[in-house]
Amino acid sequence: MRLLKKIYLGFIYFFLYAPIIMLIMYSVNNTRYSLIWQGFSLRWYHELFVDSGLWAAFFHSVWLGLSAAFISTTLGLLTCIQLFFTRRKKRRFFYALLVLLIVIPDLVFGIASLLFFNFSGIPLGFVSLLIAHITFCLPFVIYTINSRIHTLDPNLYFSALDLGASRVRALTQILLPLLWPAIFSALLLAFTLSFDDVIISYFIAGPDYNILPLTIYSLVRAGVTPELNALCTITFLISMVLVIIANKLKRVSP
Amino acid sequence: MKRLIALMILSLMAHESIAKAVVNVYAWGGEIPNRVIHEFEKKSGIHVHFSTYDSNETLYTKLKAVRDGLYDVILPSSYYIERMVQQDMLQPLDHSQLSNLHNLDSNFIHNDFDDENKYSVPLLWGATGIFYNQSLVRDPPISWSNLWETPLKNQLLLLDDSREIFSIALMRLGYSPNDTTPQHIEQAYQQLLKLIPNVKLFSSEGIQSILIDEDASAGVVWNGDAFKAHAENKSIKYLYPKEGFVLWVDALAIPNKAPHPKEAYAFINFLLRAGVAKQIGIIQGHAITNAAGKALLPLAIRHNPMLYPPKDTMEKGSFQHYPGEETVALLNAYWQQLKLAF
Numbered sequence: 001m002r003l004l005k006k007i008y009l010g011f012i013y014f015f016l017y018a019p020i021i022m023l024i025m026y027s028v029n030n031t032r033y034s035l036i037w038q039g040f041s042l043r044w045y046h047e048l049f050v051d052s053g054l055w056a057a058f059f060h061s062v063w064l065g066l067s068a069a070f071i072s073t074t075l076g077l078l079t080c081i082q083l084f085f086t087r088r089k090k091r092r093f094f095y096a097l098l099v100l101l102i103v104i105p106d107l108v109f110g111i112a113s114l115l116f117f118n119f120s121g122i123p124l125g126f127v128s129l130l131i132a133h134i135t136f137c138l139p140f141v142i143y144t145i146n147s148r149i150h151t152l153d154p155n156l157y158f159s160a161l162d163l164g165a166s167r168v169r170a171l172t173q174i175l176l177p178l179l180w181p182a183i184f185s186a187l188l189l190a191f192t193l194s195f196d197d198v199i200i201s202y203f204i205a206g207p208d209y210n211i212l213p214l215t216i217y218s219l220v221r222a223g224v225t226p227e228l229n230a231l232c233t234i235t236f237l238i239s240m241v242l243v244i245i246a247n248k249l250k251r252v253s254p
Numbered sequence: 255m256k257r258l259i260a261l262m263i264l265s266l267m268a269h270e271s272i273a274k275a276v277v278n279v280y281a282w283g284g285e286i287p288n289r290v291i292h293e294f295e296k297k298s299g300i301h302v303h304f305s306t307y308d309s310n311e312t313l314y315t316k317l318k319a320v321r322d323g324l325y326d327v328i329l330p331s332s333y334y335i336e337r338m339v340q341q342d343m344l345q346p347l348d349h350s351q352l353s354n355l356h357n358l359d360s361n362f363i364h365n366d367f368d369d370e371n372k373y374s375v376p377l378l379w380g381a382t383g384i385f386y387n388q389s390l391v392r393d394p395p396i397s398w399s400n401l402w403e404t405p406l407k408n409q410l411l412l413l414d415d416s417r418e419i420f421s422i423a424l425m426r427l428g429y430s431p432n433d434t435t436p437q438h439i440e441q442a443y444q445q446l447l448k449l450i451p452n453v454k455l456f457s458s459e460g461i462q463s464i465l466i467d468e469d470a471s472a473g474v475v476w477n478g479d480a481f482k483a484h485a486e487n488k489s490i491k492y493l494y495p496k497e498g499f500v501l502w503v504d505a506l507a508i509p510n511k512a513p514h515p516k517e518a519y520a521f522i523n524f525l526l527r528a529g530v531a532k533q534i535g536i537i538q539g540h541a542i543t544n545a546a547g548k549a550l551l552p553l554a555i556r557h558n559p560m561l562y563p564p565k566d567t568m569e570k571g572s573f574q575h576y577p578g579e580e581t582v583a584l585l586n587a588y589w590q591q592l593k594l595a596f
Contacts, residue, residue, distance in 0.1 A: 033462035034486060053288035053304070118321055202312075207278030207324050210305040218283030218306035220459050 020236060027229035044226035054215065054231055061195055061212040064126070068133035069190035075134070076141030077183060081175065083142075084149050095146070101139040109136060110203035117204060124206030132204050133197065137190035144189060148182030188246055192239070275300040277517035280316070281329040282504060283308055285378055286525070287537040294524045300517050310334040317343060323511030326518035332367040332503040333417075335374045336576040344373045345508045351519040354526035357546035362503065367573050374505035375522055376543040378534070381563070381571055382418050382500045385411075385480045389489040390471035398426045398495045401472070402445075406452045411464055411473030414456040416589035417574065418500065419446065422474060425497045432575040436584060443588040450595050465490050476502070478540040481560045492560045494567050501571040503543065 030041035048054060083091050113132045122128055156178075160170040176183075198213045205214055216228060275298075279286070283306035291302050307313050310330050314337070317325070330338065338344050349355055355371065362376040384401070386394050391409075395401050401410060401422075412419055421431035423442035433439070454470050461475050465483035480492035506525065508518045524530060531547025534540075541561045542548055548556060556562060577585075 031486065033460075033482060034466040035463045036467050051288055053291070114319055118319070123322070124320060124324060203319070205305065207280060207305060207326075208276070208303040210303070215283070215306060218308040220283075220308060 023229050024233045024236070027226055027233045029226065032226065044230040048227045048230045048234075051227055054212075054227060057210050057212040057215040058231065058235075060209055064129055064133060064209075064211060065191045065195040067130055068137055068194040069187050071130075072134045072137035072141050072190050073183060073187045076138055076186060077145055077179070079138075079142055080145040080149050081171070083146065084152075084154065098139045098142055101136075102143065106136075106197070106199040110200040113200065114203040124204055126206075126209040128204045128206060129201060129209060129211070132200055133194040136197070136200060137193050140193060141186040141190055144186040145179060145182045148179055152178055184246055188242060275514070275517050276303055277301075277327060277514050277521050278303045278305075278325045279327045279521065280305055280307060280313060280325040281327075282306065285329060285504060285534075285538055285540070287534060289537065290525070290530055290533055293530070294521060298520055298524065300520060302521070314338070317509055323509060323513045325509055326512040326514045327521050328507055328509060329377065329504050330374075330507065331574070332365070332374075332376075332501075332505060333574045333576040335505055335507060336367050338507070338509075339368065339373050340576070343510055345510055345512065345515070346372055347375070347508065348519070352523050352526065354523050354528075357526050357528055357531070357544050359543055359545040359548070361568065362543040365503070365573055367503070367575060368505070374507045375526065376503045376505040377525060378538070378540040379501060379503045379543055380476045380478045380540055381494065382413065382421070382474060382476055382502070383480075383492055383494045384472065385465060385475050385483075385490060385492045386472035387465075387468055387487075387489045388491050390468065394491065394493070395472055396493060396496065398422050398497050401452065401474070402426075402449055403452075406472060408452065408454050409471045409473075410449075410452045410454055411461070411470035411475065412453055412456050413474055413476070414458040416585045417577075418474065420585055420588070421500045421574075423449075425495075425499075428497075431498070431500050431572055432577065434577045434581045439581070439584055439588065443592065446588075446592055447595055450592070453596060456593070456596070462486075477560050478538075481558065482539045484560065494563055494570065496570070498570045498572060501573050503573060 025037070026035070027044055028040050028042065029037060030039040030043070083094060086094075109132075113128075113135070117124060117128045122131070152175075156174055157170050160174045161167070165173070196213055198217055201211060201214060202217075205211060212231075219225070219228060277300055279291075279302055281304070286304070288304075291304055294300070295302055307316070310333075313328060313330055314334060317328070317338075335344070349371070352375065355375065358371070358376065362379070363371055365376070368374045384395050384398070388394065391406075393400075393405065395403070395406070400406075420439065420442050423445040424431050424433050424438060426445060427438070427441055429435075429438050429442075454473075455464070457464060461479040462483045464470055465475070465480065466487045468487070468489075475492075477492060480490060484490045484492070506522050508515060508522075512518055525534070526544065528544060528546035528550055531542050531544030532550040535542040535544075535547060535551055535555065542551075548562070559567075
């Protein structure tokens with residue numbers, strides 16, 4: 001039985017990680033198109049650093065992801081605190097409205113945003129992408145922070161007020177430290193969601209702000225080049241580092 | 255924190271508006287090399303906003319969906335040029351602003367999808383033909399009808415593209431690949447059903463690796479992909495079937511509502527330079543439409559019959575035309591049925 005459990009776990013992790021390991025292997029494979037192992041080489045990493053087109057898209061995506069993550073986390077956090085102090089019935093209603101946004105298909109959201117931007121005259125480009133990304137990240141942020149905030153006792157906050165703390169002080173010294181792990185995971189989640197979104201961005205990307213997922217998507221027909229595999233490997237390593245940092249921070253915080 | 259972010263966004267937007275000349279280019283992924291774009295930026299001082307798409311449909315929907323002009327230069331395929339001209343989506347080109355236009359090969363000036371380059375400037379072209387792996391196939395298929403023969407059972411790679419594959423069946427039946435008669439398309443469908451047992455896979459992506467790794471021993475592919483595969487696996491051969499074949503052309507055009515037409519002309523004219531066309535030809539491994547640029551290519555590429563077939567072969571090729579919405583719908587319906595039979 002124990003062996004069976006181990007085999008089962010092994011299978012799960014194999015299915016999860018095998019494609020990524022393949023990707024890393026192809027990024028150091030010494031051949032342009034072939035998928036058969038032809039020897040180790042770092043030349044694709046070298047070419048990647050020379051090819052600034054992919055890098056420009058990469059940094060555009062990182063910048064968009066960071067902006068969307070910070071803004072949506074800030075907005076989401078304030079919303080959660082507001083909801084925390086609202087009466088129960090109202091809260092449920094608002095919460096249901098948010099969950100609806102989580103289950104709405106990206107396709108619908110993409111078309112809706114395109115219509116909205118057409119209608120409002122906001123030009124397609126960085127600003128439209130940012131607005132849309134904040135919008136679709138927000139429900140996830142609120143969902144994440146909300147599940148943490150509900151484990152808290154509201155009286156903690158009110159007793160701080162009773163003891164003479166100002167509202168701001170009660171917020172920064174009581175609520176925020178308690179919510180910190182949730183805020184951080186919301187931030188990471190929002191960044192990831194924004195960084196790899198294709199469907200919504202596909203509709204609302206403009207000419208002057210080219211992002212990585214759309215670039216990758218358009219290259220598939222011409223043949224996925226190993227430079228792309230190298231870039232994906234680097235991206236994977238960065239996210240791994242982020243997750244490790246997040247875990248460390250979680251342990252440090254109360 | 256929020257103030258800081260707002261400031262950063264503002265500075266970013268300000269940067270965009272201060273910058274003088276820009277051109278928004280929207281092109282097929284993997285057709286215009288980054289090096290060429292950087293060179294253009296350096297020489298002209300015009301900043302290029304470059305983004306890419308993976309299908310004509312993507313380009314078309316993007317242009318249709320947005321009211322105001324987004325892009326200055328686009329790169330649709332020949333039959334989409336026709337479709338866009340019909341729907342009045344493209345600007346007639348002012349040839350006086352394209353001084354390098356005479357560099358084009360006359361085959362692509364007098365083409366039947368846009369004669370005399372009224373709306374479009376061809377950039378790259380290719381053909382759909384037959385590839386085979388000479389170490390795996392005993393009798394090389396030299397005509398489309400050879401693909402139907404039994405020794406090739408479960409061997410073929412076909413492009414995952416309804417137009418291309420129906421063209422083959424139409425040519426085998428002796429019709430034009432651009433035939434839109436519903437009865438003829440029905441006959442072509444019946445032919446293709448008989449081809450299914452020979453098909454191993456449908457794919458339009460990662461063709462080079464399928465060829466190089468010998469996952470299919472023969473089939474229907476674009477010449478550029480066969481050329482690249484041949485560089486890494488010498489058993490890959492490619493030929494132009496005697497019944498005729500279909501040519502694709504990707505051509506530069508300026509949409510109706512282009513916000514920076516002057517820069518768009520500068521960009522197109524730059525790509526028409528012989529030296530630039532040569533670079534595009536070498537880096538992307540497709541055939542170029544630029545006669546002056548072709549003359550500068552290394553002999554091994556210029557005289558390669560896969561990429562640049564001799565004149566008498568070229569005459570059998572026909573450009574892909576836009577067959578109209580009804581035929582596209584019909585083809586797609588048959589294509590779905592065909593895939594179900596697979």
